[in-house]
Structure formats: structure tokens, C-alpha cells
Amino acid sequence: MAQPRLATPADAAEISRLRSENILSEPLDTLWLDRCTDQLAVRLVPGGDARAYVIDAPDGRLASCALGLVHAVLPAPKYPQGLAVRIHAVATDPDHRRRGHAKAALTALLDHLEADGVTLYELYASEGSAPLYEGLGFGSDPALMRMTRFPAPLDGRTP
Known part of the structure; x- marks a missing residue:
């Protein structure tokens, strides 16, 4: 099995692609993919708040990624x-699934974050991915709640 490696800003486009194609309910269009790529590249620099481990595919793309966003x-x-x-994202290209890539990338990411002093880890799990996370020590928290709010537009129209 391929070994995970620490992602660099040059991996931002592929991480964004994997997230868009394999996690989001609707894939992002080119404009949003470019926005995500640009923001992630800046955040993946040394000292940035993003950490990711990736597994390279033989075709030059990424087979899998695990991305975390660190905050105080x-x-x-x-x-x-x-x-x-x-x-924020654990994704594997469909052609590379069932090979342990997601677990390897996420384990490498968790080890890296632990070495950085991170002790609180949060994620949202789909029903299909929950066994992977539970196997790595994550547990359910019935108190965790979520909300999305958008600011009211100045012209009174809804976004």
C-alpha cells in the first residue's frame, strides 16, 4: 500500500477535487473549486492552520486525503x-477504495496533530464512514449541534 505523505500547497487542487467529488452533496462548480483551492493552498503552508495527509495515485492525481483545520x-x-x-475532509477516489488509504491518511494526520499538541478532535461522519472513525477512537456526542446562518442581504432579497 502507498504511504501517506504530508500535503503541500501544490496538493490543494486535488484535495479540493476529492472533497467536491466524494463528500459534498453536490460537486462544486469551477468557480467554487478555484476558491477552495486558492484558500486551502494558503492554509497548507508551514505555520498555516490546515494539515493534510495524502496518498498519491499512479496517474499523478491523489488517491486519498485527510484534511484537518486547526483552531484555538x-x-x-x-x-x-x-x-x-x-x-474537514477524508476522501478516497472511487477507483482506490477498499485498500486502507483513508485509514492510513487519517492515522498519519492524527499522529501529526497529536505531535503538534492538539487534543480535541471533531468531525461529522456519514453513516458509511462512522465505523472507520469509531475504530480510530472517535465517539458520538449527542450534545453536538450544528447550524448554518447567512447574513441578511442589504437589498432585502434572499441569497
Whole structure:
């Protein structure tokens, strides 16, 4: 099996593609893919808030990726460094599934984040991906809630 490697800004387009094609309910159009790629590339630089591990496919694309976005929280005994991560994307191209790529990339990412002092890990799991995450130590939290809010448009029209 191919070994995961730390992603660089040059991997941003492929990570964005994998997320768009394999995670989102509707794939992103070119404009949104470009926006995601540009933002992710800046965040994947050393010292940035994005960390990702990827597995290369033989065709030069990525076979799989695991992406986390690190953010600060107030320190507490369970997160003394005040660092948390939201696992934003774990995706494998359909032609490369069932080979352990997602688990390998995510395990490498979790190990890297632990070495960085992150102790709080959060993610949203689909029904199909939950066994992978549970096998790595994630547990369900019935108290976790989610909401999306958009600012009201200035002209009174809905977006």
C-alpha cells in the first residue's frame, strides 16, 4: 500500500477535487473549486492552520486525503495547549477504495496533530464512514449541534 505523505500547497487542487467529488452533496462548480483551492493552498503552508495527509495515485492525481483545520480554543485540562481540530475532509477516489488509504491518511494526520499538541478532535461522519472513525477512537456526542446562518442581504432579497 502507498504511504501517506504530508500535503503541500501544490496538493490543494486535488484535495479540493476529492472533497467536491466524494463528500459534498453536490460537486462544486469551477468557480467554487478555484476558491477552495486558492484558500486551502494558503492554509497548507508551514505555520498555516490546515494539515493534510495524502496518498498519491499512479496517474499523478491523489488517491486519498485527510484534511484537518486547526483552531484555538481556551485551554482546559483536556486541551492544555488550547488546540482543537475539525477533520474537514477524508476522501478516497472511487477507483482506490477498499485498500486502507483513508485509514492510513487519517492515522498519519492524527499522529501529526497529536505531535503538534492538539487534543480535541471533531468531525461529522456519514453513516458509511462512522465505523472507520469509531475504530480510530472517535465517539458520538449527542450534545453536538450544528447550524448554518447567512447574513441578511442589504437589498432585502434572499441569497
